[in-house]
Amino acid sequence: MKARVHVMLKNGVLDPQGEAVRHALGSLGFDGVEGVRQGKVIELDLADGTSEDTVKDMCEKLLANTVIESYTIELN
Amino acid sequence: MKAAVIVFPGSNCDRDLAVAFERAGANVSMVWHKDTHLPDDIDIVGIPGGFSFGDYLRCGAIAANSPICRSVVKHAEKGGYVLGICNGFQVLTETGLLPGALMRNANLKFICKQVGLRVATADSAFTTGYAKGQEITVPVAHHDGNYNAEPDLLARLQSEDRIAFTYTDNPNGSVADIAGVLSENRRVLGMMPHPERAVDESHGGTDGSAMFRGLVDQLATA
Numbered sequence: 004m005k006a007r008v009h010v011m012l013k014n015g016v017l018d019p020q021g022e023a024v025r026h027a028l029g030s031l032g033f034d035g036v037e038g039v040r041q042g043k044v045i046e047l048d049l050a051d052g053t054s055e056d057t058v059k060d061m062c063e064k065l066l067a068n069t070v071i072e073s074y075t076i077e078l079n
Numbered sequence: 080m081k082a083a084v085i086v087f088p089g090s091n092c093d094r095d096l097a098v099a100f101e102r103a104g105a106n107v108s109m110v111w112h113k114d115t116h117l118p119d120d121i122d123i124v125g126i127p128g129g130f131s132f133g134d135y136l137r138c139g140a141i142a143a144n145s146p147i148c149r150s151v152v153k154h155a156e157k158g159g160y161v162l163g164i165c166n167g168f169q170v171l172t173e174t175g176l177l178p179g180a181l182m183r184n185a186n187l188k189f190i191c192k193q194v195g196l197r198v199a200t201a202d203s204a205f206t207t208g209y210a211k212g213q214e215i216t217v218p219v220a221h222h223d224g225n226y227n228a229e230p231d232l233l234a235r236l237q238s239e240d241r242i243a244f245t246y247t248d249n250p251n252g253s254v255a256d257i258a259g260v261l262s263e264n265r266r267v268l269g270m271m272p273h274p275e276r277a278v279d280e281s282h283g284g285t286d287g288s289a290m291f292r293g294l295v296d297q298l299a300t301a
């Protein structure tokens with residue numbers, strides 16, 4: 004089985020990289036881009052039967068820094 | 080006074096930190112990240128600057144979960160001293176020994192230059208060699224030194240006098256110009272600037288020496 008973890012800066016935490024991307028899109032002529040947030044996606048190959056709680060534990064302990072980041076988990 | 084300096088793959092200020100401690104009179108052991116125990120009777124652990132584990136995932140995140148860091152956390156929980164500089168500060172926030180987080184510099188650039196710092200408190204073994212309000216010059220060299228603290232945490236750090244150093248001219252966007260913070264028991268300090276790179280005239284200044292001399296004086300008599 005696979006899990007896909009999305010890690011994003013929490014709302015309210017300024018994302019300077021996202022802002023730089025937004026400005027770059029503006030300078031390419033893409034109008035109306037009001038916000039860009041940049042995060043990361045981590046794909047995990049897991050033993051069948053691994054529980055969502057285990058993946059959550061991985062996120063809390065290592066994959067995300069929950070002081071500034073939030074995460075979502077997709078299992079498939 | 081006995082100091083241990085932790086060495087991770089990618090550390091690059093470990094020897095500078097060891098020299099700074101030695102010059103101040105400390106006895107220094109280098110400790111590899113895969114070791115599970117610190118040497119006996121260590122007074123202070125130094126976590127050096129660099130790019131531990133290539134800054135993969137997040138700066139300091141992999142190092143914070145290395146075998147030796149479990150011992151460093153235990154050492155701190157028993158009231159031991161820890162000094163984390165630059166990547167070492169990032170490691171300390173990742174272990175949870177210090178609050179807050181270090182994010183990408185606000186201008187997105189790697190900043191490598193001398194900066195002015197103000198000593199915000201002299202009430203710690205790290206800063207006892209300085210006067211409160213004193214201005215010193217120490218280099219910074221980092222890409223992720225933008226200290227982030229929620230308003231509640233910032234208020235607590237201020238009311239508990241736990242901000243050790245502030246920038247006189249904020250280079251990286253840190254909240255409240257914070258360059259270094261202390262733990263609740265004032266025995267763990269994390270800071271982005273490099274005092275160990277300012278301990279010899281050939282470094283361009285010696286404003287960092289007072290930190291190491293102060294630590295050795297305080298901990299040798301403890």
